[in-house]
Amino acid sequence: MPSRNSNLKRSERARAFRFERRTEHLREQLACLRFSLHLEEQKKLLADELLEVHQDSQEL
Numbered sequence: 001m002p003s004r005n006s007n008l009k010r011s012e013r014a015r016a017f018r019f020e021r022r023t024e025h026l027r028e029q030l031a032c033l034r035f036s037l038h039l040e041e042q043k044k045l046l047a048d049e050l051l052e053v054h055q056d057s058q059e060l
Helices: 006-057
Strands: none
Touching: none
């Protein structure tokens, strides 16, 4: 029969594993959000450039 100390250590290892897994998941989500933000910023820059090109072409 496992001792109370052994069960406690197993519980602590399981908790640490879940914490690491959750932390990794959150890091992945953060990376996805940062990439999404980067894409939105690029989209805005491209839209501004397109508008500028369009306005320049109207002046010709």
